[in-house]
Amino acid sequence: MTQDAQQFASDNYAGICPEAWAAMGEANMGSARAYGDDVWTARAADAFRSLFASDCEVFFVFNGTAANSLSLAAICQSYHSVICSSAAHVETDECGAPEFFSNGLKLLAAQSADGKLTPEAIRALATARTDIHYPKPQAVTITQPTETGLVYTIDEIKAIAATCREFGLSLHMDGARFANACASLGCTPADITWKAGVDVLCFGGTKNGMAVGEAILFFNKALATDFDYRCKQAGQLASKMRFLAAPWVGVVESGAWLRNAAHGNACARRLAEGIAGLPGVEPIFPVEANALFLKAPEPVLDGLRAAGWRFYTFIGGGARFMFAWDTDLARVDQLIADIRAAAVA
Numbered sequence: 620m621t622q623d624a625q626q627f628a629s630d631n632y633a634g635i636c637p638e639a640w641a642a643m644g645e646a647n648m649g650s651a652r653a654y655g656d657d658v659w660t661a662r663a664a665d666a667f668r669s670l671f672a673s674d675c676e677v678f679f680v681f682n683g684t685a686a687n688s689l690s691l692a693a694i695c696q697s698y699h700s701v702i703c704s705s706a707a708h709v710e711t712d713e714c715g716a717p718e719f720f721s722n723g724l725k726l727l728a729a730q731s732a733d734g735k736l737t738p739e740a741i742r743a744l745a746t747a748r749t750d751i752h753y754p755k756p757q758a759v760t761i762t763q764p765t766e767t768g769l770v771y772t773i774d775e776i777k778a779i780a781a782t783c784r785e786f787g788l789s790l791h792m793d794g795a796r797f798a799n800a801c802a803s804l805g806c807t808p809a810d811i812t813w814k815a816g817v818d819v820l821c822f823g824g825t826k827n828g829m830a831v832g833e834a835i836l837f838f839n840k841a842l843a844t845d846f847d848y849r850c851k852q853a854g855q856l857a858s859k860m861r862f863l864a865a866p867w868v869g870v871v872e873s874g875a876w877l878r879n880a881a882h883g884n885a886c887a888r889r890l891a892e893g894i895a896g897l898p899g900v901e902p903i904f905p906v907e908a909n910a911l912f913l914k915a916p917e918p919v920l921d922g923l924r925a926a927g928w929r930f931y932t933f934i935g936g937g938a939r940f941m942f943a944w945d946t947d948l949a950r951v952d953q954l955i956a957d958i959r960a961a962a963v964a
């Protein structure tokens with residue numbers, strides 16, 4: 620079968636990285652116990668505990684929507700609310716799943732120009748209403764890196780966590796691209812999670828080089844009570860769990876999780892450097908992870924479409940390009956050349 624030329628419309632266009640694939644192959648040799656009672660699942664959970672230097676509770680689900688929704692539902696009662704950015708995936712791209720799985724929580728979205736949530740915005744929403752008629756704020760969720768490709772610094776997360784503590788809110792992190800944030804900051808996973816005050820992390824595997832799967836890490840273990848039942852009820856307990864767990868063993872134990880992310884980030888930077896100084900064309904947001912949102916006149920975008928490039932324009936208001944573990948540098952250079960040609964045409 621012939622392959623289409625590589626596209627950068629999403630980082631989930633990528634295939635499965637060799638480390639995840641090899642672990643899947645190994646897990647496929649013979650039989651194993653079902654529903655997570657197998658050695659691969661135990662080993663993957665231990666790999667996370669050692670990576671995070673934390674005795675956290677670890678669960679594996681199929682995708683990010685389930686990871687976010689179920690973990691927020693674990694934190695909240697149906698009459699609670701969750702403060703998020705207006706750009707948050709939970710708000711814009713999960714079809715109401717957080718509300719559905721919690722039987723009614725309300726997302727309180729803070730308008731954000733760049734996608735980030737700030738202590739000030741959290742404070743404003745947490746104090747706007749304190750009467751019985753309004754859903755009670757119970758949690759804050761931040762996306763690291765943001766949907767706009769920005770990375771919260773350690774200090775920014777600590778400041779958000781301090782505000783959460785002030786108002787008795789749990790701090791949830793959507794880490795669909797968590798590895799890219801670690802690679803960008805050059806910090807340990809612990810530095811931007813439990814050490815900074817994060818209670819629950821959804822660690823994305825799909826965009827990191829796996830076929831499927833996200834891990835949910837509860838640093839605040841009290842929040843994980845009965846979470847296994849919640850996953851099962853939601854259809855997220857894999858009976859052949861070893862195949863959700865094994866790829867994590869492959870990427871975490873080998874360090875591929877970080878190498879994969881660093882490659883995606885480097886490709887975004889390469890694109891940013893390659894288009895620097897072009898007339899009318901620039902990144903909308905600073906390039907801090909594996910995304911570049913291109914601001915360009917419509918004829919330039921049309922030129923790129925005509926050259927065969929696929930990209931989304933519904934997020935962030937420009938043309939989004941996203942890079943993954945498998946990004947071919949020659950294709951990035953081709954994109955740079957095509958943007959240059961379109962910009963000066």
Ligand SMILES: *Cc1c(COP(=O)(O)O)cnc(C)c1O
Nearest residue numbers: 682683684685708762766793795
């Ligand atoms: C991709 C993504 C998710 C997960 O989406 P699924 O399609 O449900 O796996 C969650 N949050 C963010 C910010 C994402 O980009």
